[in-house]
Amino acid sequence: MAINTEYLxxxxxxxxxxxxxxxxxxxxxxxxxxxxxxxxxxxxxxxNYEEVNLxxxxxxxxxxxxxxxxxxxxxxxxxxxxxxxxxKFIKNIExxxxxxxxxxxxxxxxxxxxxxxxxxxxxxCESKCIHLKMKKEAVAIGYLERFASDYERESGxxxxxxxxxxxxxxxxxxxxxxAGLSFAGDMAKYGYDVTVFEALHEIGGVxxxxxxxxxxxxxxxxxxxxxxxxxxxxxxTNCIVGKTISYEDLQEEGFKAIFVASGAGLxxxxxxxxxxxSGVLSxxxxxxxxxxxxxxxxxxxxxxxxxxxxxxVGGGNTAMDSVRTARRxxxxxxxxxxxxxEEEMPARLExxxxxxxxxxxxxxLNNPIEYIGxxxxxxxxxxxxxxxxxxPDASGRRKPVEILGATETIDVDMVVVAIGVSPxxxxxxxxxxxxxxxxxxxxxxxxxxxxxxxDVFAGGDIVRGGATVILAMGDGRxxxxxxxxxxxxx
Amino acid sequence: MNKxxxxxVLSQNVVKLEVEAPLIAKSRKAGHFVIVKLGxxxxxxxxxxxxxxxxxxxxxxxxxxxGKSSKKICELNEGDFITDLVGPLGKATHIENFGTVVxxxxxxxxxxxxxxxxxxxxxxxxVITVQAARTKELIILEDEIKKYSDEVVIMTxxxxxxxxxxxxxxxxxxINREKVDLCVTxxxxxxxKFVSLLTQKYNIPTVASLNTIMVDGTGMCGACRVTVGxxxxxxxxDGPEFDAHQVDFDxxxxxxxxxxxxx
Ligand SMILES: Cc1cc2nc3c(=O)[nH]c(=O)nc-3n(C[C@H](O)[C@H](O)[C@H](O)COP(=O)(O)OP(=O)(O)OC[C@H]3O[C@@H](n4cnc5c(N)ncnc54)[C@H](O)[C@@H]3O)c2cc1C
Ligand SMILES: Cc1cc2nc3c(=O)[nH]c(=O)nc-3n(C[C@H](O)[C@H](O)[C@H](O)COP(=O)(O)OP(=O)(O)OC[C@H]3O[C@@H](n4cnc5c(N)ncnc54)[C@H](O)[C@@H]3O)c2cc1C
Ligand code: SF4
Ligand code: FES
Numbered sequence: 001m002a003i004n005t006e007y008l009x010x011x012x013x014x015x016x017x018x019x020x021x022x023x024x025x026x027x028x029x030x031x032x033x034x035x036x037x038x039x040x041x042x043x044x045x046x047x048n049y050e051e052v053n054l055x056x057x058x059x060x061x062x063x064x065x066x067x068x069x070x071x072x073x074x075x076x077x078x079x080x081x082x083x084x085x086x087x088k089f090i091k092n093i094e095x096x097x098x099x100x101x102x103x104x105x106x107x108x109x110x111x112x113x114x115x116x117x118x119x120x121x122x123x124x125c126e127s128k129c130i131h132l133k134m135k136k137e138a139v140a141i142g143y144l145e146r147f148a149s150d151y152e153r154e155s156g157x158x159x160x161x162x163x164x165x166x167x168x169x170x171x172x173x174x175x176x177x178x179a180g181l182s183f184a185g186d187m188a189k190y191g192y193d194v195t196v197f198e199a200l201h202e203i204g205g206v207x208x209x210x211x212x213x214x215x216x217x218x219x220x221x222x223x224x225x226x227x228x229x230x231x232x233x234x235x236x237t238n239c240i241v242g243k244t245i246s247y248e249d250l251q252e253e254g255f256k257a258i259f260v261a262s263g264a265g266l267x268x269x270x271x272x273x274x275x276x277x278s279g280v281l282s283x284x285x286x287x288x289x290x291x292x293x294x295x296x297x298x299x300x301x302x303x304x305x306x307x308x309x310x311x312x313v314g315g316g317n318t319a320m321d322s323v324r325t326a327r328r329x330x331x332x333x334x335x336x337x338x339x340x341x342e343e344e345m346p347a348r349l350e351x352x353x354x355x356x357x358x359x360x361x362x363x364x365l366n367n368p369i370e371y372i373g374x375x376x377x378x379x380x381x382x383x384x385x386x387x388x389x390x391x392p393d394a395s396g397r398r399k400p401v402e403i404l405g406a407t408e409t410i411d412v413d414m415v416v417v418a419i420g421v422s423p424x425x426x427x428x429x430x431x432x433x434x435x436x437x438x439x440x441x442x443x444x445x446x447x448x449x450x451x452x453x454x455d456v457f458a459g460g461d462i463v464r465g466g467a468t469v470i471l472a473m474g475d476g477r478x479x480x481x482x483x484x485x486x487x488x489x490x
Numbered sequence: 491m492n493k494x495x496x497x498x499v500l501s502q503n504v505v506k507l508e509v510e511a512p513l514i515a516k517s518r519k520a521g522h523f524v525i526v527k528l529g530x531x532x533x534x535x536x537x538x539x540x541x542x543x544x545x546x547x548x549x550x551x552x553x554x555x556x557g558k559s560s561k562k563i564c565e566l567n568e569g570d571f572i573t574d575l576v577g578p579l580g581k582a583t584h585i586e587n588f589g590t591v592v593x594x595x596x597x598x599x600x601x602x603x604x605x606x607x608x609x610x611x612x613x614x615x616x617v618i619t620v621q622a623a624r625t626k627e628l629i630i631l632e633d634e635i636k637k638y639s640d641e642v643v644i645m646t647x648x649x650x651x652x653x654x655x656x657x658x659x660x661x662x663x664x665i666n667r668e669k670v671d672l673c674v675t676x677x678x679x680x681x682x683k684f685v686s687l688l689t690q691k692y693n694i695p696t697v698a699s700l701n702t703i704m705v706d707g708t709g710m711c712g713a714c715r716v717t718v719g720x721x722x723x724x725x726x727x728d729g730p731e732f733d734a735h736q737v738d739f740d741x742x743x744x745x746x747x748x749x750x751x752x753x
Contacts, residue, residue, distance in 0.1 A: 199706075276715060288710070288711050293534065301531055301533035
């Protein structure tokens, strides 16, 4: 997606932007310290499911917005996979036109309230911020994004995007995660008749069943889904494409094209002894029981383990979510066991920090090699291999290598395996002629996201393997634009 | 929301529900199952599709009341709705003309066996069904089974009906009498374990339909994993049917009890 520099320049040259720029000196802006996100007390929050981050106050947001220098060539935008017009939305906050800021976000993002909460900002937009070059902290773009969309939602005047005149063309979407939702939104805007099919009983994909409510409340996701419904997008839950209805059924029912956004839902295991003991489970099982099935609530029929000594294997967001969930469900000792060092953990920095504050124990440079069970077949111990950092590998990261003979046996009564997911194989196996890579991801044309079946496009984790919310959304938008083009050129 | 159009009580603990689900009725095959969830806080539980009527657009579910969630489903009545129902899930049974097939079922396992018996018969097999239960009152679906079986052997633990003895006694009698080319078994895990041990002794290929704990039923959570031939498999997508002689039944039984202390 090329950013239209002319358009950006024109917007930047608008009188109000110029005036705002002149109102405060750059040096003065740069000297404002970065805002701190208010959050719940760690002791308190580690026992409940309330959202940890409380959001910025209006005053905080106005001040933080002032830090942004409104660069002529804003690099932050190149770090955002959907190219949100970052200076424009931030400057709108600075002049206290928050609803305008929210509108700006929606020009390119279908789920700003979600991204403002879960994007790995320090690796995306904020990593490119000019302040970093000046050895200052980046503008808190993610916090401001969250602020603007929360403000709009709470104001009760959420705008429903304008729609093109209906063209009556039926489009099917497989999966209701961020890729599917953002695709559906854009296609509805173009005037298509969009139906989203979802295998589970809830809409939202990983946003609902994976990411816990203390990080992303389900209500926030539901508001966004509501807007899509108001835009005419239809949702059919409990329907598995490839099982309940086939590719051929969809074609017969008149769907002119299909967007596959079925995610990477298959949990990986390590295939080590004892991994099938009871008490050893995947992060998907653990998080689904709690987030989707409310197993932590009294009213729920779904049971969940309440481990006292819980080890979570892995170093990504999923691992952090699992270990913090375990703390909230009463674990006295909740541990992260990860084979690399802390610097190499793929999780968002903020979540690592939050986990630490909540009393999570980090056992880096440890790799599980065996689980030991009691006489009832329940896990009671795990053996870990001690690791050290060796030479850098192809990825530039220093490779963890075993320290010969150094192992440790740790008491555990529950283990959550969070070492990644693989693409869901259901769709590739049910759509004849759809080609996949050796990792099982669907092969697409990088520019159009079209698959080898001309009427099928694909995006999100099913194409990338486990990635991020915003990348999945970016794919949704890209596929929508390409599909729209393909259908109108026909 | 799927409407219950008919309810039948098969035994004191087992009911049969005919449920509206036209898409599933159309696409299901023998061996497939569905996931059912009742109410906002309901659990997702797997149930085999025991039959279907494509004209009416309905499927049959046969449910044994064993715990909290199955009890809630058993208590539903005609006209009530199932909140969420998704399927068909799992791989369909591999059906071909094997020759003589023994279908060994126990308890509620008899219901999922029904479509298999029918499909095996239609594929030209000689079908001998051995149905077992603790006592006479627990024998279900006898007439339905007879319809497609060449022979039905009924076994009760207490001898109150059919022959006295375990399911394995019934199978062994058949084996001693004639050549058996395939055995299919569905029932409680212990039962399938002993059926498997028996047929292994006689080198008879055996398929078991496993009933592990499930959450999503689509290969996403791994709750349903079992060890088959030393490898980890997911029952919901790789199964539910596996080569019984390769299944680690002891591990499976242990995992079935995983959540006992937490409910
Ligand atoms: C616990 C956890 C925490 C994470 N934290 C972060 C984070 O902080 N920041 C971040 O950016 N990313 C995070 N991620 C990654 C991010 O959630 C994913 O990259 C993103 O959700 C992928 O979106 P998607 O739309 O491709 O797929 P998904 O969100 O996986 O959605 C796919 C949907 O398709 C449905 N489906 C699958 N097959 C079918 C079918 N055949 N028919 C109908 N429906 C089907 C599935 O049920 C699912 O609802 C996290 C992931 C997990 C698991
Ligand atoms: C593919 C498949 C098909 C099935 N088909 C049928 C069917 O057609 N009819 C039917 O009545 N049941 C069937 N089952 C079993 C059914 O899903 C369970 O009986 C049900 O989930 C138990 O839920 P509950 O809450 O009532 O019992 P719980 O209170 O959860 O458990 C009661 C007892 O049952 C055991 N248990 C828990 N879950 C299962 C399970 N999935 N399978 C076996 N035992 C379990 C527990 O260890 C416990 O001892 C099937 C299971 C699978 C995996
Ligand atoms: S969507 Fe994500 S990457 Fe883009 S600006 Fe917002 S926080 Fe940054
Ligand atoms: S039930 Fe979740 S993977 Fe099989």
